[in-house]
Amino acid sequence: xxxxxxxxxxxxxxVAWAFLAPYIILFTMFIIVPVVIAIGLxxxxxxxxxxxxxxxxxxxxxxxTRDVIFMQYVLPxxxxxxxxxxxxxxxxxxxxxxxxxxxTKRPRTVLALLIYSPSMTSGVAMNVVWRIIFSGDERGYLxxxxxxxxxxxxxxxxxxxxxxxxxxxxxxxxxxSMGVGFLAMLAGMMxxxxxxxxxxxxxxxxxxxxxxxxxxxxxxxxxxLFGLVMAVVNxxxxxxxxxxxxxxxxTPQYAGQLIDNLIEDYGFxxxxxxxxxxxxxxxxxxxxxxxxxxxxxFKED
Numbered sequence: 001x002x003x004x005x006x007x008x009x010x011x012x013x014x015v016a017w018a019f020l021a022p023y024i025i026l027f028t029m030f031i032i033v034p035v036v037i038a039i040g041l042x043x044x045x046x047x048x049x050x051x052x053x054x055x056x057x058x059x060x061x062x063x064x065t066r067d068v069i070f071m072q073y074v075l076p077x078x079x080x081x082x083x084x085x086x087x088x089x090x091x092x093x094x095x096x097x098x099x100x101x102x103x104t105k106r107p108r109t110v111l112a113l114l115i116y117s118p119s120m121t122s123g124v125a126m127n128v129v130w131r132i133i134f135s136g137d138e139r140g141y142l143x144x145x146x147x148x149x150x151x152x153x154x155x156x157x158x159x160x161x162x163x164x165x166x167x168x169x170x171x172x173x174x175x176x177s178m179g180v181g182f183l184a185m186l187a188g189m190m191x192x193x194x195x196x197x198x199x200x201x202x203x204x205x206x207x208x209x210x211x212x213x214x215x216x217x218x219x220x221x222x223x224x225l226f227g228l229v230m231a232v233v234n235x236x237x238x239x240x241x242x243x244x245x246x247x248x249x250x251t252p253q254y255a256g257q258l259i260d261n262l263i264e265d266y267g268f269x270x271x272x273x274x275x276x277x278x279x280x281x282x283x284x285x286x287x288x289x290x291x292x293x294x295x296x297x298f299k300e301d
Contacts, residue, residue, distance in 0.1 A: 035284070038277045038280050038281060038284075039277070039281055040277075041273055041274055041277040042059055042060070042274060042277040042278040042280075042281045043055065043056060043057070043059070043274070044274045045058075045059075045272075045274045046272075046273040046274045046277075047271050047272065047273065048271050048273055049271075052274065055274065059274050059275050059277070059278035060278050060282075062275070063275065063278050063279060063282065064282075069250075069254060069257070069262075070262065070279075073254035073255075073257050074254070074257050074258065074259055074261075074262050075259075077166065077254070077255075077256065077257055077258055078236075078258045078259050080166070081166070081169065081170065081173070081235070081258060082235045082236065084170050085170055085173045085174060085177065085235050085238075086231050086232055086235040087231075088170075088174055088177075089173070089174055089177030089178075089231050089234075089235070090181070090227060090228060090231040092174060092177065092178070093177065093178055093181055093182040093185055093227060093231070094185055094224075094227070096115055096178065096182065097182055097185040097186040097189055098185075098189060098212065098216070100112055100115075100186055101186060101189040101190055112183070112186060115178045115182065116178055116179070116182060116183060118175055118176045118178065119176050119177070119178055119179035119180075119182075130168075130172050130245065131159065131245060134158040134159055134164075134168055134245070135158075135159075136155055136156065136157035136158060136159060136160055137155050138155055140155065140158075142158070143155040143156060143158075159245050159246050159247075159252075160246060160252045161252070161255070162252065162253040162254075162255035163255075165242060165245070165246060165251060165252065165255040165256040166242075166255055166256055168245060169241045169242050169245065169256050172241055172245070173235075173238050173241055176238075177231070177234065179230060179234060180230060181226060181227030181228075181230035181231055181234075182227070184223045184226045184227050184230075185220070185223050185224065185227050187223065188219075188220030188222070188223030188224070189216060189220060191220075192215070192216065192219045192220065196215055196219065197211055197215060200214065200215050225295060228294050228295075229291055229294070229295070232287065232290050232291050232294060233287060233291070236259070236260070236283060236286070236287050237260065238260075239258040239259065239260020239261045239264075240260065240261075241256075242255075242256025242257065242258065242261060243256075243261055243264075249261055249264060249265055249269065250265060259279060259282070259283045259286075260283075262276075262279050263276045263279045263280050263283070264276075266279065
C-alpha cells in the first residue's frame with residue numbers, strides 16, 4: 001500500500017501544481033511584481049517620462065523628516081482613522097454577527113444581506129446618498145433637519161470643513177465596514193454546536209457575556225483572526241472616502257488626507273512616482289506590522 005501511494009506521489013503533485021498554477025501566475029503578476037517594482041522605484045526620482053534617477057534613501061528621508069504635510073496632517077489623520085475605524089468596525093461586526101446568530105434563519109438571512117450590502121455599494125452610495133445627506137446647503141438632509149429644529153442658523157459645510165470632514169469619513173467607513181469579515185464571524189458562530197453552550201450552562205455559565213467570552217470567542221478563533229486581518233487591511237484601503245466626499249485631492253485643509261490620498265496625489269497628480277512609491281512602501285510595512293501583531297491575539301495554542 002505504501003509503495004502504491006509513493007508511486008502516485010509525483011503524479012498527484014503535478015496535478016496539484018496544475019491547479020495552483022493559475023493562482024500563482026496571477027498572484028505573481030499582480031501582487032509580487034508590482035510590490036517589487038514599487039520598492040525599486042522608491043529609491044529613485046521618477047516622473048513617468050524620463051528614466052528613473054537613483055537617489056538612495058532620499059525619498060524616505062524627505063517623507064519621514066522633511067514633509068510637513070505628511071507629519072502634521074497625513075500621518076496623524078491615518079492613525080486616528082485607523083484607531084477608530086479598525087477596532088470600531090471589528091467590534092461592530094462581531095456584535096451584529098452575534099445578534100443575528102440569536103434569531104431564526106429567515107430574518108437572519110435578510111438582515112445579513114442588508115448589513116453586508118453597503119460594503120459592496122459604498123462607492124456609489126457615497127456619491128448618491130452620503131453627499132446628499134451631508135450637503136453643505138439647505139437641500140442637504142442633515143442641514144435641513146438641523147435648520148427646521150432651530151439648532152443652527154445657517155447650513156454647515158460638513159464636507160468642506162476641517163472640523164467635520166474626519167467625523168463624516170469615520171461614520172461612512174463604519175457603515176461600509178461590514179464585509180467578508182462580518183460574514184466569516186457569522187458563519188463561525190452558526191457552526192458552534194449548541195451542546196457546547198448546554199455543557200457550559202451545566203458547568204456554571206450564568207449569562208450571555210460569559211458564553212461569548214468563554215465559549216463563542218475561543219470556538220471561532222480562525223474566523224476572528226480572519227475578520228481582524230480584513231478589518232486592518234480594509235481600514236488602510238478606504239482613503240478614497242475623503243476624496244469622494246469632498247471632491248478634491250488633497251482634501252480641504254488636509255482634514256481628511258490619509259496615506260492613500262498622499263500616494264494618489266504624488267503618483268497620479270504630480271507624477272512623482274518615486275516619492276509615491278516610498279509612501280506606499282511605508283504603508284505596506286505599517287499594514288504588515290499591525291497584521292502580524294494582531295495575529296498573535298488569536299494565535300492557536
